[in-house]
Amino acid sequence: xxxxxxxxxxxxxxxxxxxxxxxxxxxxxxxxxxxxxxxxxxxxxxxxxxxxxxxxxxxxxxxxxxxxxxxxxxxxxxxxxxxxxxxxxxxxxxxxxxxxxxxxxxxxxxxxxxxxxxxxxxxxxxxxxxxxxxxxxxxxxxxxxxxxxxxxxxxxxxxxxxxxxxxxxxxxxxxxxxxxxxxxxxxxxxxxxxxxxxxxxxxxxxxxxxxxxxxxxxxxxxxxxxxxxxxxxxxxxxxxxxxxxxxxxxxxxxxxxxxxxxxxxxxxxxxxxxxxxxxxxxxxxxxxxxxxxxxxxxxxxxxxxxxxxxxxxxxxxxxxxxxxxxxxxxxxxxxxxxxxxxxxxxxxxxxxxxxxxxxxxxxxxxxxxxxxxxxxxxxxxxxxxxxxxxxxxxxxxxxxxxxxxxxxxxxxxxxxxxxxxxxxxxxxxxxxxxxxxxxxxxxxx
Ligand code: GDP
Ligand code: MG
Numbered sequence: 001x002x003x004x005x006x007x008x009x010x011x012x013x014x015x016x017x018x019x020x021x022x023x024x025x026x027x028x029x030x031x032x033x034x035x036x037x038x039x040x041x042x043x044x045x046x047x048x049x050x051x052x053x054x055x056x057x058x059x060x061x062x063x064x065x066x067x068x069x070x071x072x073x074x075x076x077x078x079x080x081x082x083x084x085x086x087x088x089x090x091x092x093x094x095x096x097x098x099x100x101x102x103x104x105x106x107x108x109x110x111x112x113x114x115x116x117x118x119x120x121x122x123x124x125x126x127x128x129x130x131x132x133x134x135x136x137x138x139x140x141x142x143x144x145x146x147x148x149x150x151x152x153x154x155x156x157x158x159x160x161x162x163x164x165x166x167x168x169x170x171x172x173x174x175x176x177x178x179x180x181x182x183x184x185x186x187x188x189x190x191x192x193x194x195x196x197x198x199x200x201x202x203x204x205x206x207x208x209x210x211x212x213x214x215x216x217x218x219x220x221x222x223x224x225x226x227x228x229x230x231x232x233x234x235x236x237x238x239x240x241x242x243x244x245x246x247x248x249x250x251x252x253x254x255x256x257x258x259x260x261x262x263x264x265x266x267x268x269x270x271x272x273x274x275x276x277x278x279x280x281x282x283x284x285x286x287x288x289x290x291x292x293x294x295x296x297x298x299x300x301x302x303x304x305x306x307x308x309x310x311x312x313x314x315x316x317x318x319x320x321x322x323x324x325x326x327x328x329x330x331x332x333x334x335x336x337x338x339x340x341x342x343x344x345x346x347x348x349x350x351x352x353x354x355x356x357x358x359x360x361x362x363x364x365x366x367x368x369x370x371x372x373x374x375x376x377x378x379x380x381x382x383x384x385x386x387x388x389x390x391x392x393x394x395x396x397x398x399x400x401x402x403x404x405x406x407x408x409x410x411x412x413x414x415x416x417x418x419x420x421x422x423x424x425x426x427x428x429x430x431x432x433x434x435x436x437x438x439x440x441x442x443x444x445x
Contacts, residue, residue, distance in 0.1 A: 020063070022070055027059045030074035034296070041256035041295040042227035047265040055081045068308045075298050076305040082296060086260060086288035087270050094121075094272065095216055095244065096129070101180035101188045103213045106247075107206055107237055108221035110194035113249030113275055115145065117221050118191040119152035120275065120283040121247075126158055131186040136161035136176035138169040138209060139193035149191055156280050159183075169193065173209045190215070198236040210241050219272065221247045222263060224255040230262035238267045249275035252282065257291045331389035334421055335381045377417050379407040392418055 031052050038048045055078050064073045096102055104121065106114045118135055125131040135153055137160070139145035146163045153160035161176045173190060180188040192209060195202045210218065220243050226233060237243060246263045251274040260271055271286040293299045381389065383406030388394050395403065395418065397411075404411045 021061045022059055022064055022073060024060045026070035027056050027074055030071040031056050031059075031078075033071070034075070034078050037296055037298065038258065038261070041258035041261075041297065042225075042230075043258035043295065044228050044231040044262040044266075046231060047262045050265065051081070051085070051261065065305065065308045067311065068305050072301050072305050075296070075301045079292055079296055079298070079302045082261065082292035083288045085264055086292055087264070087286065088288060094125075096131070096187065098216045100184070100186045101134075101177065102186065102217075103177070103188050103190060103215040104217040104219065105190045105192060105206075105210060105213065105215040105241075106219050106221055107192050107241065107243075108194055109198070109223075109233060110142070110196050112194060112221045112223045112226075113247075114194060114221045115139075115149055115152065115191050116278070116280075117219075117247045117249060117273070117275055117283070118149065118189050119156050119158070120280055121219075121273070122153070122158040122187075122189050123156040123280055124283065125187050126156070132184065133158045133187045133189060134161065134176070134180050134183065134185040135159070135189045135191060136172060137163075137191045138172050138205075139191060140167070140169060140172075141193050141195075145193070152280065159185075169205050170208050170212055173212045177213060188213075198233060203236070203240045206237075206241055217244045218242060219245050219247050220263075220267065220269075221249060222259055224248050224250050224257055224259045224274075225253065226259045226262075230259040231266050234263050234266040238269075243267055243269050245269050245272040247271075247273045247275065248286065251284075251291075252276040256297065257294045260286075260291050261295060329421075329425060331381050331384060331392055331421070334417075334424075335378060335389075376407070376409055376413060380404075380409055380414055380417050383407040392421060 034055075035048060035052050038051065039045070043051070058081065059074050059077045062073070062077060064070050068076075094104070106118050108114050115137070122133040122135050125133045135149055135158055137146040137149040139149075150160045150163065161172065161179055164172075164175070167175070169192065176188055176190065179185075190209065190213060192206055193202065218241050220234065220237050222230065222233065234246075246267060246269055248257070248260055248263065248271055251257060263269075263271060274284050274286050274291075276282045276284055293302070296302075380403060383403045384392075384395070388399065388403075395414070400411050400414045404414050407413075
């Protein structure tokens with residue numbers, strides 16, 4: 001007796017699961033490496049500790065794929081957790097759902113790249129979103145800071161608030177809002193002053209400006225080289241204003257980007273953009289997967305584990321294919337497979353598991369395969385004798401009429417079913433000629 005399809009498919013998942021669970025010691029050994037990698041990437045120490053603890057707890061007891069080591073499996077788990085922590089695949093858009101002028105306030109330490117990022121985002125808003133933007137510098141501490149923004153504004157073609165000497169940040173903010181309203185500006189970007197270190201005056205100033213302008217977005221700009229200091233910086237700012245997101249600058253440099261993880265962990269806010277150069281178009285929507293890879297620095301291992309997972313699936317599909325091409329695939333098998341198809345979410349899922357099944361799939365599609373068709377086919381097979389099921393070649397014209405009558409169908413339905421069974425066998429032989437499923441995968445791979 002041959003295994004039913006459900007048994008075989010069960011086998012696939014058993015193999016995916018059945019390589020034994022990760023033991024605590026395996027996880028701890030691997031996590032030692034991970035910890036070093038994170039520290040080298042300049043993730044802040046408390047963040048490293050918390051992350052390592054969380055992932056350790058999550059990893060113990062998880063299953064190891066065959067052909068990878070427990071350590072490699074842990075690296076993959078860490079990588080996935082990093083991506084998740086950094087924001088998964090959510091696209092962190094700016095929130096522009098408000099009555100104009102929508103205010104975006106840029107905060108951060110001096111030299112973090114606030115002014116540059118302000119101009120970069122203004123350019124994006126103008127060119128990508130078709131928004132009328134305006135920028136205003138509230139930096140009255142640094143000589144020439146307002147002038148700097150004006151020059152950048154000219155470069156990106158976005159208006160800046162005219163400079164009036166001697167005004168305080170709150171006065172400038174008020175004037176900027178009035179001007180933005182008058183000129184029907186969609187988005188007003190406020191570039192606030194920074195200090196070399198967090199201090200109370202900076203914070204008070206920021207809070208006052210925020211109270212006046214009720215910003216829709218408050219973006220904390222952080223240099224990706226900030227390193228161990230990142231936690232303190234983020235905590236100080238997050239404690240004073242309601243941050244809505246982070247801009248991570250200088251990702252074009254040597255930094256491995258550990259600050260990204262620190263920022264996420266401390267603020268809980270999405271990293272919205274990454275600055276990737278001094279030029280004004282050097283800004284990207286933040287990409288968690290890419291940065292996770294950069295932080296961990298173990299991309300090779302991650303892709304090895306991903307490949308191993310694919311190989312396991314392929315090997316099992318190949319075993320099933322072998323049975324088919326040896327002619328062992330009879331009507332009983334087909335019947336089980338039809339049943340399985342219903343529970344597996346239709347033909348798509350099966351074809352996805354078995355490359356080369358396109359023809360059989362087309363034959364099934366041609367027969368208008370849906371729930372009712374599946375049931376009808378089941379009835380047809382049910383009307384066959386035991387011998388006919390094992391050896392469908394016995395089905396001559398006379399027998400076909402009997403089967404059709406017995407199942408309440410037409411002879412052409414019986415023929416369709418037989419045709420489909422044949423196509424499946426042919427598809428498998430074709431695959432064998434091309435070097436089996438693995439060869440096929442290599443050709444496309
Ligand atoms: P602010 O003091 O926070 O306003 O910082 P600035 O915007 O004036 O930037 C300080 C310096 O960093 C300038 O020389 C910028 O050109 C540079 N800078 C800003 N963002 C980036 C970036 O993403 N990559 C690189 N390489 N340089 C940047
Ligand atoms: Mg500045």
